[in-house]
Amino acid sequence: MRIIKRLCAAAVSAGLLINTIPAVQAEGPDPDFDAFLDEAFAELLEDDYLTMHYTVRDYQSYGIEKPDLTVGDARWESFAEMADDCNDMLEDLHAFRYDALSAEQKVDFDVLEFYLETTAGVNSYPGIAAYFEPGDGIHDNLLTNFTEFVFYEKQDIDDYLTVLADVPNYMTEAVRVTKRQAKQGYFMTDEALDETLEAMREFTAKKKDNQLIVIFDENVAAFDGLSDAEIRAYQEKNRDIVLNQIIPVYDRCAQELDALRGSRSFEGGLCNYAGGGADYYKALLRYKTSSRDSAEEQLDLCTDVLRELINDYITLVMTSPDAEAQFEQETVSFKTPDEILEYLSSHLDDFPKGADVTYRYSYLDPSVANDSVVAYYMNPPMDAYRDNVIRINGDNISDENDLYETLAHEGFPGHLYQMTWYLATNPAPVRCVLGNLGYTEGWAMYTELIAWDNSGLSEGARELHKIYTALSYVEDAAVDLGVNGLGWDVSDVEAYLDSLGLNAATGQDLYDYVVKFPGLLLPYGVGMARFMTLRKIAEESMGSSFVLKDFNEVLMTNGDRPFELVQADVAAYLERNGKNASGLEADPKPETTFEPYYPELDNSWAGSSNHAVLNRGASRTAGFFTAGAGLLAAVLLYLNDRRNRKGPLA
Secondary structure, three states, rough: EOOOOOOOOOOOOHHHOOOOOOOOOOOOOHHHHHHHHHHHHHHHHOOHHEEEEEEEHOOOOOOOOOOOOOOOOOOHHHHHHHHHHHHHHHHOOOOOHHHHHHHHHHHHHHHHHHHHHHHHHHHHOOHHHHHHHOOOOOOHHHHHHHOOOOOHHHHHHHHHHHOOHHHHHHHHHHHHHHHHHHHHHOOOHHHHHHHHHHHHHHHHHHHOOOOOHHHHHHHHOOOOOOOOOHHHHHHHHHHHHHHHHHHHHHHHHHHHOOOOOOOOOOOHHHHOOOHHHHHHHHHHHHHOOOOOOHHHHHHHHHHHHHHHHHHHHHHHHHHOOHHHHHHHHHHOOOOHHHHHHHHHHOOOOOOOOOOOOOEEEEEOOOOOOOOOOOEEEEOOOOOOOOOEEEEEOOOOOHHHHHHHHHHHOOOOOOOHHHHHHHHHOOOOOOOOHHHOHHHHHHHHHHHHHHHHHHHOOOHHHHHHHHHHHHHHHHHHHHHHHHHHHHHOOOOHHHHHHHHHHHHHHHHHHHHHHHOOOOOOHHHHHHHHHHHHHHHHHHHHHHHHOHHHHHHHHHOOOOOOOOOHHHHHHHHHHHHHHOOOOOOOHHHOOOOOOOOOOOOOOOOHOOOOOOOOOOOOOOOOOHHHHHOOOOOEEEEEEEEOOOOOOOEOOO
């Protein structure tokens, strides 16, 4: 997605544990390790229905048993359970002899290890991981999971209705956790709460024309093999669930959340929260950026990129007094998504040949369109990756240039292209449920810059748009790192901007945004800065022999993965070509240092609600896990006009 990417990561079940220690192999893949990965994949999907549905179309062909038909698990206790499961599986993973694995297996080992460490880390802080944050909360993600649900066979319709009816249980549990967090002093800012409540009320304002009714009616009516009577029966059952269960629970949750207004006990960034905020941000940072680097190290990376962008900006606008205004007025020659996607998909000379795919797009109804989202790409099932879907929030598209950049991010050469290219390489199935958000969003942002090079605009206009795009997101990420990771106040933000020659007057707006949305823009800004830096190093090392297509293939090979692995691959690429890989030396892998923080309280927070406790599942949305982890949507977030993206210098 473009600006808000919700990556639905699945939890790891204790049933994955395998105690076999394989024999050392001189060469070739270790069959025991492959079996371990396959069993891990099956167990992951068998733990959560929505994850399974969105990951594979024909689950039975993989020997997967259908999971319980629930939304997932929102209980307080599920955080510790998930962290324990991940740590248990790490022990089994580490039982394998790393040096006995094939090169491809070593990559899978490293990616799985990073995923398990990261998932255990972010689940060690149940008092902080928020369910209802604007733009990334379950109230939005649930709607996307159900409006995007595809019926492959008749049984899917029945399963859908059963899972939909479980939403009230799931949301009630999430509110109970939120009340407990609020009692400990952790809660949204009032401004963030207002945005969440507005989104929930916009959804519930529609009754019989609610999108959960309209879309379901259309999909069922179009499903082959149903009689008119069956269609009507399904539609009536869905309508009853939506009107009498879903809308009421959204209204009730909105009221209960509003009653918690003012519960926040701290000011400023996340690290200022005494209940584990600083340690939680370290865990969140790893998840959001696909890197083990500290906040200080990642801030240095962003600062270096910002300095270069500012120098490029100054050089560009010095060409003439009116240069910037003239460049801004240029627009691409394409008017519609069809024209743009056709053009982008046929201008991929700087990338390896992609998979043979089809795609379709549509505009979102405002009642289910997240105000923070420009668009999103639905990651396809791994066994049906040729059919792809992009959704566009028309309210957040300002002109043809904005639409062009958005569809480059979501489509070609962004998410759609990268995902389908990798799936066509037939990776280990488990890799399809191990997401690396910093890589995927960073890739889509990085490829926006290349798409501008192919846009047909003048050189000056292309460069200006590239600078605007990169500077906006990297600046946001840098401020997030400073405020939420290092404890900056507004004056610190202003001083940082001023030191770079950026407009310090935007400091308050930037500060307020990252306090309201901690970590939200890190995958975009830091991820883009990573790819830009790697390209710069490769270009300087390769000189005239640098070929962008070859370099991009190095970035894509082995799929989305932690940046430490991407960096090692770029270093190996340079060394194969007899070039200097200075600056890409591997740092020692830091040990995981997350200190679990599971505060205990009396039961006074629980209220009088009496409802069934859900079975433990993989689809919690605790800021990182989308309800129904299966929604692997790639999202582009919107900057909300909180500041002027044009003319960034003071």
